[in-house]
Amino acid sequence: MSSISALPARVRPTQAERRARSRGALLESAARGLSRHGYSNLVLEDVAREAGYTRGALYHQFKDKEDLALAVIEWVNETWMREVGEPAAEQPEPVAELLALARGHAVFCRRDIARVVMALRMEFAGQDHPVGHETERIWEAGVKRYARLVSAGRKAGSIPPGPPARAVAMALLGALEGTVIALAGHAPHDELLAASAVAGTLGVDCSRGGKSETEAAHGRPQS
Amino acid sequence: MSSISALPARVRPTQAERRARSRGALLESAARGLSRHGYSNLVLEDVAREAGYTRGALYHQFKDKEDLALAVIEWVNETWMREVGEPAAEQPEPVAELLALARGHAVFCRRDIARVVMALRMEFAGQDHPVGHETERIWEAGVKRYARLVSAGRKAGSIPPGPPARAVAMALLGALEGTVIALAGHAPHDELLAASAVAGTLGVDCSRGGKSETEAAHGRPQS
DNA sequence: TATCATACATACATGCATGTATGTTCTGTA
């Protein structure tokens, strides 16, 4: 009576699926651990256990702790690009794109994994370490993007003159990161206040009443 | 007539002076180390060496690593209070005090030791550790002070309505810390941009160039 | 001057996390 025929016999997972599944679970667990404990405080045995494995599985998928951290960074950065960076790039105006980045980043950072890059950047600041270099590279890319937008906005007249665009860009990123970290888990105010901080740093009127991203996504204010 | 007892023969330092001198050197070295490497990455042998001593001197002055960190926190906090907190309290208007805090904190953070509290707060966030509790206590005191000022400013009409005062206060602290860390060593723009971020989060016109006290006192209807 | 306590330096012991080596179960293929 055992009906084996109906579905394509998913009783045994293929090895590629096993590998991908365990790798994903380990990456997610490591991301949580990194954002909570940082790099040197991260205990690989805890990472593996929270993912449902042991350190053996971890060392089978990743060369060492550093390799794991770099993979986490790449994974988080790709997720950020897809969910925040690329959508914001569709805004026609520099100021609109900057505010979209702020709101999107705030929403993104409601998941604890988002603190990874910020935490690692602080931990390895001024150090000569591959993980530090990678986080610095991502940060520098952000600074460049923000600086380009600031310059464009000033040329268009939508952003008043002020300190050098690069300094403003660094301040923007810093204020944004600081705001969303301080407000972690305090939705929905995180989105509004992140946009306000960015607007203030830019020197533009913040237009407090702008529609929130969650609001826009759901079509109505969240309850 | 020149008596022998005129000057206390300063050829040999008294033991109290020795103790105070070495303790100060160790505290300063530890503060630098903590702001650069965090707590768990801090190597006590390096701390002692940079101060001109060995670990023996350190363990003679402080019970253990935790005791050293707590002493550093207390020392930094006292310095901050004297140089930033108390001078800003003399401002008559809430908005002026908030902006004075922002500018003063930016100047204060030009010394690398200022990152200590922020770095430790991030490292021990959500942990059950005495160092984390102490940094959290300092943070909470800051939030309370900022929230009080926000409420007072709103009652006076110089700060427009918005999210709850406590949420705004946390955002203010986060944006301020993030800005000054991102702009570490980029004087003089750090001061201006820190004030701008705070003004933006508050929702007041930041008036980039000059003193904003008079304008902020008039207040502004909600945009 | 003799003695003690303090301010340090040196030497030793411990724990903990990483990395590696080995063993076991499962999957793909002949």
Next chain:
DNA sequence: TACAGAACATACATGCATGTATGTATGATA
């Protein structure tokens, strides 16, 4: 079915930082 290799688990070895115990020199006190 048999075998090769991947996906893991277990066991072992190493390094490194902390903390403690011990030793030494300097200032205080009689």
